[in-house]
Amino acid sequence: MPIYYGLGYGIDTSYLLLVAVSLLLGVATQGYINRTYKTWLRVPSDGRSGSEVARTMLDASGCSSVGIRSTPGTLSDHYDPRDNNLYLSRDNLSGGSVASVAVACHEAGHAVQRAQGYAFMRFRQALVPVVNFTQNVWMLVFILGVAMNLAGMQTLAIALFAFSVLFQLVTLPVELDASSRAVAFIESSGMGEVNVRGARKVLTAAALTYVAAALTSILQLLYLLGRTSNSRE
Numbered sequence: 001m002p003i004y005y006g007l008g009y010g011i012d013t014s015y016l017l018l019v020a021v022s023l024l025l026g027v028a029t030q031g032y033i034n035r036t037y038k039t040w041l042r043v044p045s046d047g048r049s050g051s052e053v054a055r056t057m058l059d060a061s062g063c064s065s066v067g068i069r070s071t072p073g074t075l076s077d078h079y080d081p082r083d084n085n086l087y088l089s090r091d092n093l094s095g096g097s098v099a100s101v102a103v104a105c106h107e108a109g110h111a112v113q114r115a116q117g118y119a120f121m122r123f124r125q126a127l128v129p130v131v132n133f134t135q136n137v138w139m140l141v142f143i144l145g146v147a148m149n150l151a152g153m154q155t156l157a158i159a160l161f162a163f164s165v166l167f168q169l170v171t172l173p174v175e176l177d178a179s180s181r182a183v184a185f186i187e188s189s190g191m192g193e194v195n196v197r198g199a200r201k202v203l204t205a206a207a208l209t210y211v212a213a214a215l216t217s218i219l220q221l222l223y224l225l226g227r228t229s230n231s232r233e
């Protein structure tokens with residue numbers, strides 16, 4: 001049964017379901033990564049900090065020119081391909097825990113991907129400017145399409161939104177590959193079983209947040225497709 005709100009556009013129950021599922025997935029996966037990360041943050045590594053192990057991994061992979069810098073926040077760690085630096089949060093930069101090493105090596109994995117021209121990384125980077133544009137305009141185009149009752153405009157909006165879905169999907173292999181590079185390095189560096197096990201747990205929990213984001217965007221795309229095909233009937 002449709003529910004209507006102030007502006008007069010219909011919000012049906014499937015939309016409410018979509019919002020609820022997206023929120024639930026987001027909260028559940030975010031909670032899981034936070035708990036897993038906190039748990040392994042308390043387990044010491046082999047005495048080395050995240051940045052020290054990441055440095056060793058980078059040097060061993062021919063990425064000596066990649067810098068390691070600090071960034072504020074918690075789990076705000078990332079690799080920036082524009083300046084070819086790893087940005088690690090304080091706990092992971094100087095902390096000597098299993099979690100710090102896992103996250104720092106995951107980011108180093110992205111730098112190695114770039115150095116080796118990993119195909120999904122290159123594709124993802126090529127999509128960045130496109131998605132920066134499409135994610136800003138698709139909603140406006142869609143609302144105008146609904147307001148003016150132009151099916152073509154709604155289809156265009158959905159095509160623009162599809163780039164965001166594609167971006168989320170391409171992000172998955174990039175993230176999983178960076179994690180498997182990190183675990184492989186930790187395993188080969190002889191840091192001990194606890195470091196390998198912890199890295200797997202932390203990085204799997206992190207991967208679930210990307211899976212949830214991809215699922216959410218696919219659901220949103222399906223909803224938009226269903227909505228426009230219904231409105232044509």
Ligand SMILES: [Zn+2]
Binds near residue numbers: 106107110175178
């Ligand atoms: Zn990553």
